Amino acid sequence: MQKWTRQNCPQKALVDAAEDALEYAYSPYSHFQVGAALLDDHGVIWSGCNIENAAFSPGTCAERTALYKAVSEGVRSFQAIAIVGRQEGEQTLTASFTTPCGVCRQVLSEFCAKKMPVYVANGADDVVEYTLNELLPHSFGPEDLS
Numbered sequence: 001m002q003k004w005t006r007q008n009c010p011q012k013a014l015v016d017a018a019e020d021a022l023e024y025a026y027s028p029y030s031h032f033q034v035g036a037a038l039l040d041d042h043g044v045i046w047s048g049c050n051i052e053n054a055a056f057s058p059g060t061c062a063e064r065t066a067l068y069k070a071v072s073e074g075v076r077s078f079q080a081i082a083i084v085g086r087q088e089g090e091q092t093l094t095a096s097f098t099t100p101c102g103v104c105r106q107v108l109s110e111f112c113a114k115k116m117p118v119y120v121a122n123g124a125d126d127v128v129e130y131t132l133n134e135l136l137p138h139s140f141g142p143e144d145l146s
């Protein structure tokens with residue numbers, strides 16, 4: 001784990017893109033808006049927001065929206081992801097860090113290297129960088145099926 005300020009974070013543009021994506025969050029049930037931005041190996045940023053549903057369980061997280069957008073267009077190699085959260089109606093990001101949920105950690109691990117950096121930013125402009133492996137150690141992946 002590494003700590004940065006938003007200004008000196010090596011992926012500041014990715015954090016900014018995650019915050020932009022949060023504007024599109026569809027979260028009428030939780031009122032919690034999440035934005036994610038995934039950087040692919042060609043330097044393209046794939047962004048996503050959470051999309052909730054009246055039936056609750058079909059709702060999906062911002063991270064999976066971003067990843068599925070990329071994978072559905074043939075992109076499977078990624079360098080980094082940034083994630084931010086905000087309470088609906090607030091101007092600033094949450095005080096706490098919005099780290100990916102367990103399902104998203106597993107889904108990311110299908111396509112992303114264990115050492116891929118995961119950046120989470122808060123409303124105080126702190127950024128914490130984890131590796132995917134730090135968030136999902138001892139994971140079950142495609143290699144474990146053989």
Ligand code: THU
Pocket residue numbers: 027030032033034049050051052059060061062063083098099100101104
């Ligand atoms: N959510 C995300 O989109 N990503 C996360 O990392 C945590 C949770 C969404 C799911 C739901 O729409 C809302 O935040 C509240 O849990």
